Amino acid sequence: MYWLCYSVRGFRAIDESQAMPTVRILPDGLTVQIKAGTSLLASASAGGVELMHSCGGIGACTSCRVLILSGQDHLSVIGTAEHEQLRESGILDTHRLACQAMVFGNVVLERPLWRSSPDSPVTGD
Numbered sequence: 001m002y003w004l005c006y007s008v009r010g011f012r013a014i015d016e017s018q019a020m021p022t023v024r025i026l027p028d029g030l031t032v033q034i035k036a037g038t039s040l041l042a043s044a045s046a047g048g049v050e051l052m053h054s055c056g057g058i059g060a061c062t063s064c065r066v067l068i069l070s071g072q073d074h075l076s077v078i079g080t081a082e083h084e085q086l087r088e089s090g091i092l093d094t095h096r097l098a099c100q101a102m103v104f105g106n107v108v109l110e111r112p113l114w115r116s117s118p119d120s121p122v123t124g125d
Protein backbone atom coordinates (compact mmCIF):
# COMPACT_ATOMS: atom_id res chain seq x y z
CA MET A 1 0.00 0.00 0.00
CA TYR A 2 1.26 3.48 -0.86
CA TRP A 3 0.38 6.87 0.60
CA LEU A 4 0.63 10.18 -1.23
CA CYS A 5 2.46 12.76 0.90
CA TYR A 6 3.64 16.32 0.37
CA SER A 7 7.09 17.22 1.68
CA VAL A 8 9.91 19.62 0.76
CA ARG A 9 10.30 17.71 -2.50
CA GLY A 10 6.63 18.04 -3.41
CA PHE A 11 4.15 15.19 -3.70
CA ARG A 12 5.54 11.71 -3.50
CA ALA A 13 4.35 8.22 -2.83
CA ILE A 14 5.58 6.56 0.34
CA ASP A 15 5.25 2.90 1.12
CA GLU A 16 3.71 1.49 4.25
CA SER A 17 7.03 1.32 6.10
CA GLN A 18 7.32 5.12 5.80
CA ALA A 19 3.73 5.58 6.95
CA MET A 20 4.97 5.09 10.50
CA PRO A 21 8.26 6.99 10.50
CA THR A 22 10.49 7.48 13.51
CA VAL A 23 11.66 10.67 15.16
CA ARG A 24 14.86 10.39 17.17
CA ILE A 25 15.19 13.13 19.78
CA LEU A 26 18.57 14.17 21.14
CA PRO A 27 20.06 14.67 23.65
CA ASP A 28 17.37 12.48 25.22
CA GLY A 29 18.29 9.50 23.04
CA LEU A 30 14.61 8.77 22.58
CA THR A 31 13.06 7.35 19.41
CA VAL A 32 9.34 7.74 18.79
CA GLN A 33 7.37 6.01 16.04
CA ILE A 34 4.48 8.15 14.85
CA LYS A 35 1.89 8.32 12.09
CA ALA A 36 3.07 10.15 8.95
CA GLY A 37 1.84 13.73 9.00
CA THR A 38 2.34 14.21 12.73
CA SER A 39 4.12 17.42 13.75
CA LEU A 40 7.53 17.28 15.36
CA LEU A 41 5.97 18.95 18.42
CA ALA A 42 3.31 16.23 18.76
CA SER A 43 5.90 13.54 18.02
CA ALA A 44 8.08 14.72 20.88
CA SER A 45 5.08 14.95 23.17
CA ALA A 46 4.07 11.39 22.26
CA GLY A 47 7.48 10.30 23.50
CA GLY A 48 7.14 12.22 26.74
CA VAL A 49 9.36 15.15 25.70
CA GLU A 50 7.53 18.45 26.06
CA LEU A 51 9.14 21.02 23.79
CA MET A 52 8.63 24.65 24.72
CA HIS A 53 5.86 26.19 22.61
CA SER A 54 5.24 29.69 23.90
CA CYS A 55 2.78 30.80 21.20
CA GLY A 56 0.71 27.66 21.54
CA GLY A 57 1.96 26.14 18.30
CA ILE A 58 0.81 28.73 15.76
CA GLY A 59 4.25 29.50 14.34
CA ALA A 60 4.47 32.96 15.88
CA CYS A 61 7.57 32.46 18.02
CA THR A 62 10.66 30.26 17.77
CA SER A 63 10.56 28.63 21.17
CA CYS A 64 9.80 25.22 19.61
CA ARG A 65 12.78 25.37 17.24
CA VAL A 66 14.74 22.16 16.81
CA LEU A 67 18.00 21.46 15.03
CA ILE A 68 17.46 18.92 12.24
CA LEU A 69 20.41 16.52 12.16
CA SER A 70 19.02 14.26 9.43
CA GLY A 71 15.81 13.76 7.52
CA GLN A 72 15.23 17.37 6.44
CA ASP A 73 13.78 16.02 3.19
CA HIS A 74 11.25 14.00 5.18
CA LEU A 75 9.56 17.10 6.59
CA SER A 76 6.73 19.19 5.19
CA VAL A 77 7.49 22.28 3.14
CA ILE A 78 8.44 25.37 5.13
CA GLY A 79 5.52 27.79 5.04
CA THR A 80 5.85 31.54 4.68
CA ALA A 81 5.42 32.34 8.38
CA GLU A 82 7.88 29.63 9.48
CA HIS A 83 10.36 30.72 6.82
CA GLU A 84 10.20 34.29 8.08
CA GLN A 85 10.60 33.30 11.75
CA LEU A 86 13.61 31.09 11.00
CA ARG A 87 15.18 33.64 8.65
CA GLU A 88 14.86 36.46 11.20
CA SER A 89 16.51 34.22 13.80
CA GLY A 90 19.34 33.27 11.43
CA ILE A 91 18.60 29.55 11.66
CA LEU A 92 16.76 28.94 8.39
CA ASP A 93 19.28 26.43 7.03
CA THR A 94 19.49 24.29 10.15
CA HIS A 95 16.32 24.44 12.21
CA ARG A 96 12.58 23.89 11.89
CA LEU A 97 9.70 24.99 14.06
CA ALA A 98 8.47 21.78 15.66
CA CYS A 99 4.88 23.02 15.69
CA GLN A 100 4.91 23.60 11.91
CA ALA A 101 7.04 20.74 10.53
CA MET A 102 5.14 17.54 9.74
CA VAL A 103 6.98 14.23 9.55
CA PHE A 104 6.84 12.00 6.43
CA GLY A 105 9.95 9.91 6.99
CA ASN A 106 12.62 9.23 9.57
CA VAL A 107 14.08 12.32 11.25
CA VAL A 108 16.79 12.94 13.83
CA LEU A 109 16.63 16.20 15.75
CA GLU A 110 18.32 17.91 18.65
CA ARG A 111 16.08 19.94 20.91
CA PRO A 112 17.26 22.99 22.82
CA LEU A 113 17.80 22.72 26.54
CA TRP A 114 16.42 25.74 28.32
CA ARG A 115 17.67 27.37 31.51
CA SER A 116 15.87 26.16 34.58
CA SER A 117 17.40 29.02 36.61
CA PRO A 118 19.56 32.09 35.90
CA ASP A 119 22.60 30.11 37.09
CA SER A 120 21.96 27.17 34.77
CA PRO A 121 24.69 26.57 32.17
CA VAL A 122 22.12 25.53 29.58
CA THR A 123 21.49 28.18 26.93
CA GLY A 124 18.50 27.10 24.86
CA ASP A 125 20.51 27.13 21.63
Ligand code: FES
Pocket (backbone or CB within 6 Å): 052, 053, 054, 055, 056, 057, 058, 059, 060, 061, 062, 063, 064, 065, 097, 098, 099, 100
Ligand atom coordinates in the same frame (compact mmCIF):
# COMPACT_ATOMS: atom_id res chain seq x y z
S1 FES B 1 5.32 27.18 19.37
FE1 FES B 1 5.64 29.18 18.67
S2 FES B 1 6.48 28.83 16.74
FE2 FES B 1 6.15 26.84 17.43
